[in-house]
Amino acid sequence: MLRALLSALPLCCALLPGLGLAALPVPTDNTPVLRIQGSNTINAQLGPALIEGLMHEQGLKSLQILPGAQPNEVRVTGVTPAGQSVTAEVAAHGSGTGFTALKAGRADIAASSRPIKDQEALELTSLGNLKSPEGEQVIAIDGVAVILHPSNPLQQLTTAQLARLFSGEVQNWQEIGGRPGEVHLYARDEKSGTYETFKELILARNDKSLSRHAKRFESSEQLSDEVSQDRNGIGFIGLPYVRKAKAVAIADGDSKPMLPTTSLIATEDYPLSRRLYLYQPPQAKRPWAQELVNFAQSPEGQAIVARNGFVAQTVQAMKVQATPRMPEDYQALTRHAERLSVNFRFAQGSARLDNKAQLDLQRVVEYLKTHEKLNRSLTLVGFGDAKHDSERATLLSRLRAMAVRRELQKNRVSCCEILGFGDEMPVAANDADEGRIKNRRVEVWVQ
Missing domain, CATH: 3.40.190.10 (Periplasmic binding protein-like II)
Incomplete structure (x- = not known):
């Protein structure tokens, strides 16, 4: 070529x-x-x-x-x-x-x-x-971090609270359980992809617009540094630019609150995770x-x-701590297997793996070869959304896992088990397409 x-x-x-x-x-x-x-x-x-x-x-x-x-x-x-x-x-x-x-x-x-x-x-x-x-090439995964002054006592926020904050509906921190003080908003400029992501995932989804009182920045570094010096400030920023500010955990719908950690961003489970592209x-x-x-x-x-502070797409194995919210079979999986740091997702309105997933297939195969795990027990765990009834969601989650198994079998990788948990363990709210797409995912576990 x-x-x-x-x-x-x-x-x-x-x-x-x-x-x-x-x-x-x-x-x-x-x-x-x-x-x-x-x-x-x-x-x-x-x-x-x-x-x-x-x-x-x-x-x-x-x-x-x-x-x-x-x-x-x-x-x-x-x-x-x-x-x-x-x-x-x-x-x-x-x-x-x-x-x-x-x-x-x-x-x-x-x-x-x-x-x-x-x-x-x-x-x-x-x-x-x-x-x-x-x-279209996904070259990295990033997380849009919501940042506060390090002395702000709040440790977590919901996506609904973020929408109310950045629209100007909440004007005093006391209204959402913080200490008294006027909320000061910091946001990227209109041309920024970070702003586009935040607007789509937070503001538009809640029928809100950014407050006209928000200070706007072209520079990620400058925005972060100003928030870190403003005791009443709140902003959003790409993960590498948290700098001296404090990132807070974010919950979306019924998901658990999640900090923008490397593992949660790599799997795109973190509510404000996003892909970085070269076109x-x-x-x-x-x-x-x-x-x-x-x-x-x-x-x-x-x-x-x-x-450079972003999350690479290099596949790694990670132990997962069982919690009471997990289905019993999933808890059992955490005890004898490790989860790979990749989720397979699908093109919108299609059973076809999306562009990133097609490359992730090769990354998973290479990981299994490199670590001599081609013949180890592999489990594919499918999830869905609650758009339809629970039984249908469970069926579709199994079918998604089976679709990934077919692709892996083409690369001579045999999977021992398929599990489908339907609409359990959501990582995003199901009231919009973006959240449903995130919930329709297939995890890979290896012993």
Whole structure:
């Protein structure tokens, strides 16, 4: 595939000396090899770090991350063994700006901390299907943390309380059990994917709008630092930017309160967990863009994801503590097996595994091979939602687990047992599609 891409390049590009056919082309006219625009959550740190990692893998030296032409923009630079300069440009002005830049031809990749909207995908159909596995890549999992001043005594909030707080309906902390004091709101700006996620999961779902009194920020770091200095402040932020503030546990519907911990975010059980995406036009791929996507999914790329404070998609086994709220069979499972840090989820309105789950299949298989567990007892545990009656939910939860088993069997992984718990143990409220989709999940347990 790379040979075909290289053969289609104009004559202005030359291969990196001494690195053979696997090397990526470098323009001789000093134009950027890669342009990424979009999410501040991704491009403030993670995007440049992934590019730097790719450049290092390509044998470039003297790597630097330098300020760009505008605030929240950087250039990642390196030098080939032959002395050629290589530059990539990264702009972090919000997820929506990435799709605008793709449409205008000013970017090769859009970085987004939310899924592409139907209208955005429609406007970019000339570049291919950006919702396809080739166009949409989940590179990390993040949690939108709700942050308070460290001295605020509140330890948990519900999604309904968050909606009342950020809409301005609750104006004094005493109204929700806190100490007396006027609530001060801090929020990301309109172009931010973090704001889009919070608006969709919290405000819109509760028919509320953000209070006009909220202070808005383009910079994640600045927002967090201001909350950490305001005893009455509350804000929301991507997980790596909690900094000196205090994150609180969040409960959604009948779910238990959950802190934004690595394990709960990895499985996407945490109510405000979200996926971080790179969108690459399938019909307009450039070699550096394609290789960056590949690198981000590699073990080396996922290690960079973790170092930058996000949750990598690397599969790990974890012990789960039994609680009285768990079904008896589930409690038994916790005593003799470990849960893998991945949940399989499905495309909306479909029995097809979503784009992330299709890659997770390979990650699970690789984990089982690496840890010599291919022949160990494997249990797939399906869950559903309460949209229909409980018996139907139980049946559908088993069918989802069976769908994952079929895919694993194609990779010569045999599963010993299928369990279906229907609408038990919800991780989200069932009153909206977003919550129901999160509840329709399949866990993987291995002995």
